[in-house]
Amino acid sequence: MTRLKLAVIIVAFVALALVPPVAHLIDEPYYLSLFARIMVFAIAAVSLDLILGYGGMISFGHAAYLGTGAYAVAVFSFYGIDNGWLQLPMAIIASALVALVIGAICLRTSGIYFIMITLAFTQMLYFLGISLEVYGGDDGMDANRSEFVSWFDLTEDINLYYLILAFLILSVYIGYRLINSRFGMVIRGSKSNDLRMQAIGFPTFRYKLMGFVIAGAMCGVAGFLLANLTEFLTPEYMHWFRSGEIMIMTLMGGMGTLFGPMFGAAAFILLEEWIPELLELIHQGWGEHWWVAFGPVLVILVLFAKRGLWGLIPDRSRNDG
């Protein structure tokens, strides 16, 4: 990694760490929840990049794990169990298991079939969520914040914020270790040339599946944090539209760059916030059609930043994309 990129990452994390005091200073608590949401989706986008950017697995169903993680919080909360030390491991285990089942089936296909079948599975979960009347059906239900007794108090927004930041840093660090490890070389090699990998002796399926499960579990953590942030659960978290958003964040930031998707998540959510406001200023009522303005922004990005936002940073080394 070049020094410049390292500097950008450090500045970004420092800036994120400074959001709470600044928001407090200017008396805009809204920024606290906005950037918390950005970080939650940054974790989801980074986890998707592990399999999409490095493993070549174009999963159009990443929201499944976001939803599974969120359900782990809300369902426990529904039964009066708010213990985070129980919910968090459950979120990880449940989303890993869902990824194991979906991956074990989907990874037997490739190309467009893989995209469609991951999409189909996630939609099945979405409709399952809608049909679970006991958990609010498509209305969703409220969820209490997780309790980490005598550790920290998540009902304080600022504590939740720093917990999310800690998980983001942890996710990126784990991702960085993973992609450079022997395991990471296998999934990257398999993206590059799967047939060759098999010919030199790698049974690639099991490694890709493991990658799929790790990414799912990481996104499950994002879901756990999302439910805490919104204090609400809705099957919408698993809607295919959500999967698409996470994918757009990853692509915007720069696929296969690990760090880029963080910036992709930030860009996506900020544009999503600001474009409607801008349009509203221009003409009342235009705000709800913000996708009309957002579309061209995406097209411009695709045309002029083929390697995403991260690719815009000058770079002479090659390994970090």
Place this chain on the structure above:
Amino acid sequence: MADPILKVEGLIKHFGGVYAVDNVDFEILPGEIHAVIGPNGAGKTTFVAQISGLLAPDAGRIVFDGHDVTALSAPQRSQLGLARSFQITSIFRNFTAIENVALSIQAHAGHSFRFWRPAMSDPELIGPARKLLDEIGLGARADILASNLAHGEQRQLEIAMALATGPKLLLLDEPTAGMGPEDSERIRVFLAGLKGTYSMLLIEHDMDTVFALADRITVLVYGKAIATGTPGEIRGNDAVRAAYLGEDEAVGA
């Protein structure tokens, strides 16, 4: 006589009504270079694909080094010591030359469920990879992206990746494909240097290479093995001459 390292019995592969490989018996003795020649579409590549495990045969048996490998996957066969190169260069283009070789070594250094330590600074992988690249004359190009290597170098890298798996048998599918005379000569000398150390199945169009290297030659025509013998016998075989070599080339070779 020593047991063959590879024994193929009654191998059949057909695509619809077309028999790409039609009841072929074939063997390679330890240390032998056994070439398979034949006109385009004779089934040579289909033959190699079945031996390496990338294509399942419709009938027949493949015994490698005492194991019946007919039902084994390509990775499993690789683990037993069967390595191959591809006719169309098959490398990891976005990795450096040394990473390509190191990955081959990694494939045979235990499982890869190792998630934490960086692989490409691991002396266990990089050390032998560098040594191998030095040996085949690509040492100075180790840190170049594979996609930026010259075509001849990519072909060499392809063979280096096969060697890095520590094979007992090399399946080389047209190692000099698309090469100029100089590069071809280099590969020829390189393969001659490996002769005796490795058993090889050599698929090759270039007759100079075949007759210079092979101990035995099998001629495949429309999926059938029409003749097997020493280079001298094959040169003198009328059926082969009629089916494949052509008068001029047979005499000239």
